[in-house]
Amino acid sequence: MDRRAIIKALGAGSAAFALGPLARSLRAQTIATPGALLPAGTLDEAILDQLPGKQKLIKLSYRPPNYETPLAAFGHAVTPNDQFFVRYHLAGLRELSDLKTWSLTIGGDAVDRPATYTLDDLKHNFPVVTVAAVCQCSGNRRGFSTPHVPGVQWGYGAMGSATWTGVRLKDVLAKSGIKTGAVEIALNGADLPVLEETPDFQKSLPIDRALDRNVIIAFAMNGEPLPLLNGYPARLVVPGWTATYWMKHITTIDVRQKPFDGFWMRKAYRVPKGMFATDFAFASQDDDKTTPITQILVNSLITNLTDHMQVSASGFTVKGIAWDGGHGIRTVEVSVDGGNHWTHAKLAKDLGRFAFREWGLEVAGSRPGPITVMARATAVDGSTQVDRLLFNPAGYHNNVVQKIPLIAT
Ligand SMILES: Nc1nc2c(c(=O)[nH]1)N[C@H]1C(S)=C(S)[C@@H](COP(=O)(O)O)O[C@H]1N2
Numbered sequence: 001m002d003r004r005a006i007i008k009a010l011g012a013g014s015a016a017f018a019l020g021p022l023a024r025s026l027r028a029q030t031i032a033t034p035g036a037l038l039p040a041g042t043l044d045e046a047i048l049d050q051l052p053g054k055q056k057l058i059k060l061s062y063r064p065p066n067y068e069t070p071l072a073a074f075g076h077a078v079t080p081n082d083q084f085f086v087r088y089h090l091a092g093l094r095e096l097s098d099l100k101t102w103s104l105t106i107g108g109d110a111v112d113r114p115a116t117y118t119l120d121d122l123k124h125n126f127p128v129v130t131v132a133a134v135c136q137c138s139g140n141r142r143g144f145s146t147p148h149v150p151g152v153q154w155g156y157g158a159m160g161s162a163t164w165t166g167v168r169l170k171d172v173l174a175k176s177g178i179k180t181g182a183v184e185i186a187l188n189g190a191d192l193p194v195l196e197e198t199p200d201f202q203k204s205l206p207i208d209r210a211l212d213r214n215v216i217i218a219f220a221m222n223g224e225p226l227p228l229l230n231g232y233p234a235r236l237v238v239p240g241w242t243a244t245y246w247m248k249h250i251t252t253i254d255v256r257q258k259p260f261d262g263f264w265m266r267k268a269y270r271v272p273k274g275m276f277a278t279d280f281a282f283a284s285q286d287d288d289k290t291t292p293i294t295q296i297l298v299n300s301l302i303t304n305l306t307d308h309m310q311v312s313a314s315g316f317t318v319k320g321i322a323w324d325g326g327h328g329i330r331t332v333e334v335s336v337d338g339g340n341h342w343t344h345a346k347l348a349k350d351l352g353r354f355a356f357r358e359w360g361l362e363v364a365g366s367r368p369g370p371i372t373v374m375a376r377a378t379a380v381d382g383s384t385q386v387d388r389l390l391f392n393p394a395g396y397h398n399n400v401v402q403k404i405p406l407i408a409t
């Protein structure tokens with residue numbers, strides 16, 4: 001299908017977001033990837049490329065746009081808006097001009113009073129709150145799955161941490177009156193499929209999760225309006241849960257008496273039952289063997305070292321970030337001998353239990369020659385990163401301890 005056909009498929013009045021003329025393809029550059037091998041070919045394809053309103057990101061696909069954040073942007077606990085990753089399932093994106101008439105409708109068979117809000121209505125009718133939280137794609141690090149699995153071959157950068165400002169979903173829902181018997185809320189956003197056969201991206205959340213005080217309808221990110229590609233003018237923020245539930249350009253929220261059975265709930269974003277620990281059941285969406293992915297697992301990323309870098313055997317710094325699904329980080333340990341000995345890193349300021357936590361360690365010295373550096377985070381609930389991948393067909397929840405080969409001289 002060519003571009004004109006795609007625009008036509010979108011229907012009159014909804015212009016496809018014209019990435020082509022706006023995006024400038026930039027010279028291919030080497031992308032440093034610490035501690036793991038991506039499938040052959042991935043890095044030939046993945047070049048640094050600039051989307052409108054963004055600095056250069058690692059392009060994994062162009063239509064729909066799937067761009068990951070380069071390692072260098074994770075040197076601080078807050079990910080800048082113009083380096084925040086971009087993930088879309090559908091190529092029917094919206095332009096800013098399409099979203100001028102944006103509104104959010106609360107409806108469904110489990111509310112007493114359906115309501116429609118403009119952005120100003122939301123800002124003026126409900127208390128405005130801010131929460132710091134990691135937005136991480138369920139498939140972050142999928143490219144490192146062995147055996148390789150289909151899907152966007154994300155490296156380490158399908159995630160970011162920001163402060164999100166908006167109104168509490170529970171306040172907005174309360175105004176519409178939730179009936180007893182509500183089980184889920186269903187979410188839809190303004191982006192569309194370009195082919196009729198493709199199911200629209202819609203998601204649902206259990207009602208108890210929807211009513212959590214930390215879940216917000218966010219209109220600002222790091223103190224600025226949401227970037228277009230990160231959900232302008234408003235998106236759902238579900239701190240502690242993977243980003244598949246963080247609906248961008250959110251236009252409808254239906255409170256339902258029955259589970260929602262759309263494709264993106266029933267067929268995608270599912271993990272084998274019992275494989276991953278979670279504080280949250282999503283029983284209304286369970287089937288015999290699988291359950292929806294829910295809470296983010298404890299994880300860490302070394303941000304100042306990449307494969308085969310040279311460091312001084314008389315001492316060097318290891319630093320990075322750690323995060324989990326909302327317990328907060330208890331410890332980060334570092335090993336420079338391939339996992340035989342571990343030393344506690346120093347944790348930097350706590351920006352909140354859902355946010356990235358910076359950490360660092362001054363290594364006093366190491367054996368000269370090839371060495372392997374590792375980092376392992378443990379959350380306040382005692383959960384820790386795994387040594388070996390818990391393989392699942394969609395490559396979700398990869399929190400394997402990194403192993404970065406270095407040369408100490
Ligand atoms: N409207 C809409 N919202 C969406 C998606 C989408 O395709 N469309 N993808 C979801 C997924 S799977 C992820 S990982 C996050 C990505 O958020 P970001 O693009 O702001 O980084 O958006 C979520 N919300």
Ligand SMILES: [Mo]
Pocket residue numbers: 087136137138139243244
């Ligand atoms: Mo995702």
